[in-house]
Amino acid sequence: MSEIDATLLKKLEENFAGRFVRKDLTARIKEGANVPTYVLEYLLGMFANSTDDEVIEQGVQRVRATLANNYVRPDEAEKVKAKIRERGSYTVIDKVTVHLNTTRDRYEASFSNLGIREVVTDSKYPEEYERLLSGGIWCIVRLSYFFEEESGNSPFILEKLDPIQIAGLDMQEIYDGRKNFTTQEWMAVILRTIGLEPLEFTEREQLLLILRLVPFVENNYNLVELGPRGTGKSHGYKELSPNSILVSGGQTTVANLFYNMARRQVGLVGMWDLVAFDEVAGINFKDKDGVQIMKDYMASGSFARGKDQIQARASMVFVGNINQSVDVILKSSNLFEPFPDAMSGDSAFFDRIHAYLPGWEIPKYKPAFFAKDYGFITDYFAEVMRELRKQSYSDAFDKYFNLGDQLNQRDTIAVRKTVSGMVKLLFPDGIYTKEDLEKILSFALEMRRRVKEQLKKIGGMEFFDVELSYKDKESLLETIVPVPEQSSNTLIPNGRPKAGQIYTVALDSQARRCAYSIESQMTGGNGKFAKTGISGHNDAKEAMDNAYRYLKKNSGEINANLHLDQQDLVVNVSNMNNLDMTKELTIPTYIALVSIALNRPAIESLVVLGDFTLNGSVKKVDSLADTIQVAFDSGAKQILLPSQSLSELSTIPDNMQNQLTFIPYDTVETAAIRALGFK
Known part of the structure; x- marks a missing residue:
């Protein structure tokens, strides 16, 4: 153990005695026990809470024996019931929930895995352990059996109950203890609590990992994390707390998630502190209004069902995989792309997200990443996080x-x-x-x-x-x-491009604004004009042909020495966003041809906007503000645009206007002259 870890362990012993456990022990037992981590670590805290290796090993064996002999597996429930009946009494480990039966004025317990209900319970247990009444607690319970036909009671009798989760919490212990740790030490304790070794992560990565816990401590918090597989995105929402639920598969209903009208019962958002959706691409509401209700809830923490306005505090977490590099996605789409179609184009839905955690920055887990030192017992820390929701x-x-x-x-x-x-x-x-x-x-x-x-x-x-x-x-x-x-998302490089290369922004065939690169080449020949990159797009082909024909007819307006009938020209068009082709190519193609013919590059970081008709009439740019936004995001510093579009510059934010130079043109020839920097 390093000097730093020894210091940290000493502080844990002095401030949180009995509240921490060695994290590698959890992994050792977890492999053979299908029991929640928070239950497992509570048992380890009871039997193996020591720094002595011999005591720890004895404790591990006791935990294993306890789980093997007493943990109720759902598929063995009938066998355990028979044991209770035949032996007269038997001790089980199960999740117990207690409710008050007002008809018979008594408390009754339900056992989750054992599947028995209405077990008469002494009032001292719910009085001492209030969580029995709100969600239930995993417990060690001594049950006996006595059948009395006329009584109408369950034959199972609860003799003794001992919680194996935190049944009570003194937050002052946290407040007082925190004062004795540096911020770096406290972050290390938190990360080891969730099973990760802090020394293997940068400070930035540690902050991102801790951000995953914010939905546990903050009411109605909406978090998205998308990234590569193998980075532990969903693990914590399933294992770290008995107060969170991971919805796998994505298929859900309004009744299940929000409110069941038939039963008049609030769904998952009312039962849990945190509802996490695994694999966002599969989210699918059977109800048409599901996404709308989710939007309402994410915005206000409430939703309307029938005549009722329902309030709830559960946070919403959306995790999923990104299968391409971030650079590629940013050039072709957006970072919400993995969401299903019902959400992907809904800006109002995504505007309700409070934080987008960049999962691609968290490295894929490897064995060295998992903690072997001491951290808080998971259930203890889960209760701390739940209590912090009140602040x-x-x-x-x-x-x-x-x-x-x-x-x-x-x-x-x-x-x-x-x-x-x-x-x-x-x-x-x-x-x-x-x-x-x-x-x-x-x-x-x-x-x-x-x-x-x-x-x-x-x-x-x-x-x-x-x-x-x-x-x-x-x-x-x-x-x-x-x-x-x-x-790092600049499509248009700084400086002047090579001769014959022009950048433009236009609508593709799916009405998406994209950046395009037009590159031209010239060789000696007899006036042939070839076009590449536009296979199957007749509108694009026609626009480029119009540009070439116009240049041949009016080349003297640019330079008397342009002899296009003695040159072969090739122009290639590519969508820099990896999407579809555009038909708005007359002006940029024309300027690219002039540029290669004169062997003169366009001015620095220029985007050419506009189009012209067969007779050379310049067209106004539609939706100028949105078009310039794409150009600006792509790295443009100068914008060549039709003069009639200048009146719309007032719709562009001042900060963007201040960073761009706007160059107007009235005619096709003026556009080429100014794009190439002649005047």
Whole structure:
């Protein structure tokens, strides 16, 4: 054990005696026991809570023996019932829920795996262990059997009950204990609690892993994590807490998730603190209004069913796989692409996401990543997280920072929720510095900006305000928080392109705005004109032919020495977003031909917009703001556009206008002259 780990273990022993366990023991027993991790670790905490190897080994054997002899497996329930009857009494491990039978004025217990109900229960148990009444507790229970036909009671009798989950919690223990750990040490304890070795991850990766826990501590928090397979995206929502549920397969109903009208019973969002959807691509509501109800719930924590307005606090988590590199996806689509069709084009749905965790930044798990040192007993930490839901630190940064002007109300709510959740996890005692808050605030803004960047791709100018920022109240310095993957998403390189190459933005055949590269080559010949990259697209072919014919007819307007009948020209068009072809190619093709014919490249980082008719009349650009947005995102610094479109520049945000140079043209010839920098 390293000196750092020895120091951390000493602090755990001094501040959280009996609340921690060695994490590699869980993996050893888990392989042969289909029992939740939080139950397993509670047993380890009872029998193997020591630093002495011999004591630990004895404890592990006791845990195994206890599970083998007493844990009730659902498929063996009848066998266990028979044992109770034949032996007179028997001890079982099962999840027990207690309710008050008001008709008979008594408490009755239900056993989850054993499948028995209405077992008369002494009132001292629900009084001492309140969680029996709200969701149930895994317990060691001594049951006996006595059948009395006339009594109408269950023949099973509860003799003794001992919880094997945390039945009570003193949060003061957490508040007092946290003060004795540095932030780095506390993060290490949290990561080992969830089974990961902190020394194997960078600080950035550690923060991302801790962000996965925010839905456990924050009410009505909506999180998305998409990334490659093998990074543990869904594991925690199934194993780390008895208060969360992982919905596998994606098929669900409004009745199951929200409210069953027939039974007048709230669904999963009312029963659990967190509902996670595994494999978002498979999410499918049998009900037509399912997505709309989900949107309402994600926005307000409530939904309407019949005449009732139902409130619930469950957080929503969406996890799934991304099968391509992020760079490729950003060029061809958006980072919400894996969602099903019912959601993928719905900007209002995605606008309700508070944070997008970049799962591609978390490395694929390997054996060295799993913790072998000490962390909190999972069930203990699960209860700590549940208790933290009652607090809020959403205003924690208000003393030091203001949010920037580009944050709307939903952005503000999202950022405050993320900040609150991260503060609860890292500083549950509420003691933090300005530097701590600045790091968390910047992190929260990035997670929300990732959502906004994708909304901009889906919804256009409505979501253009993506430069989320914060302002230091003391220095008045404003910091715009970037999104790492966006900085590498420049399609149009800096500097002048090679001669014959032109960039444009236009609608493809599916009405999607895309960036296109037009490249031309010229060799000696007899006036042949070839086109590549447009196979099967007759509209594109016709537009390029029109551009060539216009140039041949009016070449003297550009340069008297252009002899196109002595040259062979080839023009290739490619969609830089890997999507479909466009027919808006007359102006860019014309300029590309002039550029190669004169061996003169276009000016730096230029995007050419516009189209012209057979007689050379220049057309106005449709939806100029959205078109320029795509050009700007693709790396353009200068925009060549028809003069009649200048009146629409007022629809473009000032910050984007300030970063672009707009070059107008009235005629086809003027467009070529200005694109090539002649004047």
